[in-house]
Amino acid sequence: MSILVVGSVALDTVKTPFGEVTDALGGAAVYFSAAASYFSPINLVGVVGTDFDENSLSFLKPRNVDLRGLEKAEGKTFRWGGTYGDDLNSRDTDFTHLNVFQEFKPVIPDEYKQSDFIFLANIAPELQLDVLNQVTSPKLVALDTMNFWIEGSLDALKQVLPKVDILIINDSEVKQLAEESNLVKGARIIQNMGPKVIIIKKGEHGALMVSEDFSFFAAPAYPLEDLCDPTGAGDTFAGGFIGYLAKCGNPTNADYRQALIYGSTLSSFCVEKFSLDKLVDLSQEEIAERFNQFWQMTKFEPAK
Amino acid sequence: MSILVVGSVALDTVKTPFGEVTDALGGAAVYFSAAASYFSPINLVGVVGTDFDENSLSFLKPRNVDLRGLEKAEGKTFRWGGTYGDDLNSRDTDFTHLNVFQEFKPVIPDEYKQSDFIFLANIAPELQLDVLNQVTSPKLVALDTMNFWIEGSLDALKQVLPKVDILIINDSEVKQLAEESNLVKGARIIQNMGPKVIIIKKGEHGALMVSEDFSFFAAPAYPLEDLCDPTGAGDTFAGGFIGYLAKCGNPTNADYRQALIYGSTLSSFCVEKFSLDKLVDLSQEEIAERFNQFWQMTKFEPAK
Numbered sequence: 001m002s003i004l005v006v007g008s009v010a011l012d013t014v015k016t017p018f019g020e021v022t023d024a025l026g027g028a029a030v031y032f033s034a035a036a037s038y039f040s041p042i043n044l045v046g047v048v049g050t051d052f053d054e055n056s057l058s059f060l061k062p063r064n065v066d067l068r069g070l071e072k073a074e075g076k077t078f079r080w081g082g083t084y085g086d087d088l089n090s091r092d093t094d095f096t097h098l099n100v101f102q103e104f105k106p107v108i109p110d111e112y113k114q115s116d117f118i119f120l121a122n123i124a125p126e127l128q129l130d131v132l133n134q135v136t137s138p139k140l141v142a143l144d145t146m147n148f149w150i151e152g153s154l155d156a157l158k159q160v161l162p163k164v165d166i167l168i169i170n171d172s173e174v175k176q177l178a179e180e181s182n183l184v185k186g187a188r189i190i191q192n193m194g195p196k197v198i199i200i201k202k203g204e205h206g207a208l209m210v211s212e213d214f215s216f217f218a219a220p221a222y223p224l225e226d227l228c229d230p231t232g233a234g235d236t237f238a239g240g241f242i243g244y245l246a247k248c249g250n251p252t253n254a255d256y257r258q259a260l261i262y263g264s265t266l267s268s269f270c271v272e273k274f275s276l277d278k279l280v281d282l283s284q285e286e287i288a289e290r291f292n293q294f295w296q297m298t299k300f301e302p303a304k
Numbered sequence: 305m306s307i308l309v310v311g312s313v314a315l316d317t318v319k320t321p322f323g324e325v326t327d328a329l330g331g332a333a334v335y336f337s338a339a340a341s342y343f344s345p346i347n348l349v350g351v352v353g354t355d356f357d358e359n360s361l362s363f364l365k366p367r368n369v370d371l372r373g374l375e376k377a378e379g380k381t382f383r384w385g386g387t388y389g390d391d392l393n394s395r396d397t398d399f400t401h402l403n404v405f406q407e408f409k410p411v412i413p414d415e416y417k418q419s420d421f422i423f424l425a426n427i428a429p430e431l432q433l434d435v436l437n438q439v440t441s442p443k444l445v446a447l448d449t450m451n452f453w454i455e456g457s458l459d460a461l462k463q464v465l466p467k468v469d470i471l472i473i474n475d476s477e478v479k480q481l482a483e484e485s486n487l488v489k490g491a492r493i494i495q496n497m498g499p500k501v502i503i504i505k506k507g508e509h510g511a512l513m514v515s516e517d518f519s520f521f522a523a524p525a526y527p528l529e530d531l532c533d534p535t536g537a538g539d540t541f542a543g544g545f546i547g548y549l550a551k552c553g554n555p556t557n558a559d560y561r562q563a564l565i566y567g568s569t570l571s572s573f574c575v576e577k578f579s580l581d582k583l584v585d586l587s588q589e590e591i592a593e594r595f596n597q598f599w600q601m602t603k604f605e606p607a608k
Contacts (some may be wrong), residue, residue, distance in 0.1 A: 087485035205509035220522030
């Protein structure tokens, strides 16, 4: 089934202990699409400036990523710069130039309005709400957000959450949004704000899914010796996860678990190279092989 | 098979957001024994002062914990005091009174010298080495240590590590001992110091086992809504883990995985109440039930 993604398309300038890149392809909608398109067709909505080289997205076309919703506006493309610390767990933002993204008002093309699945990447909750007002009864809506909106646009965020099926959020954001230091209690509080399923991203510690019936599924991160650049790992995770759910169409509980491991699988590839370099041409065999390494790495027998 | 444990017996004064206890039973050897004795007989070596009430350990006797190696010395019992922060992930040490533990020189009773498994809890590496010199060809040796010894007694620690089969250590200590910010590379460096298996404890994020062939097994922590007191969770984890290995006798790779989940199971009980209150009278059914919740919480199907 098709997925509508609305979010940033960016040019990132990133420094890590392992190198640096300038004006490299990035943005939540791009990372998401690169991962999700291994499983399902994508309809992308975003904005770039006149300086953007569309050829950089050409690898997505054979994977059924529809770019008709990518607006080209007068001005420069959104640029972000960041520097990661030695262990890649801390980062400083060097600059954020919103440029054309500042005035971004997502317009959903008619051809996209009946998308089955919707992923609202990390943009202002007011815009996320506006997107939902433009589409026709989607099957499933997933949303990402961040501390910036929890602090500055909490009312709007609380208006959009009841319309959301799946919230994908990191552990510190759970605690912040729920105003609760216990992660499990926090997830329960957030479920009462609307989303049926909470996916808690914990970076190098993996992810935890809290289902509608308040049961849990925990997945580790893949233990990598050579991480290069964590930028986009969260959106890539969301892409693998939602992409696989859309492939299933009517996902069962077991499908949700598989989907979470596909998200973890894709994000483990993402961080191995700068920008989207590793997501350009993965084979289905590579994806399945790493997926099964997750399986090997977690399986054990029940108690007798 | 029998397990020799050498470590502290203490009286802890602990404050958490959920209450406080004064001079409550604690110490690495006690937490370890309480957990391990659900699986295997224990020979305990430690020291207490004349102020210690031995009745507080009487719950261990029906579980085959031999206390003949618990020395009673002139003076006061080791006391530790600590206060935990709101999310229980940070703690301040209020005081450490070593008392009789200051002069502790472990003497292994003749009846203990042929113990099959040995757990060297977190004490000075020189003493850990001394214990190994007193025993007769154990089947398996496991060791815990901490930042204090990595900083202050690194040479002695590097002398004992080649004699150790399993190192049980937390994630920050791996990075410190290996002088490497990547956890996986760090584990590889430490394997080259001697231990075949590295068990990395990550607190609320679970545990990672790195096996002799450098394969991984990752386990989550149990998602608890009501944590009370994290004191002793690491030693309880070690107790469940080594206790189950000793029960197996000649553990296979699959047994090591089960053992890690038993460690996680026991430590999840430990933190639910203060001191050892929750470890006093668990039933085998309760343990198996929670173990199987770990199984439910992590299982998924391999990729086709």
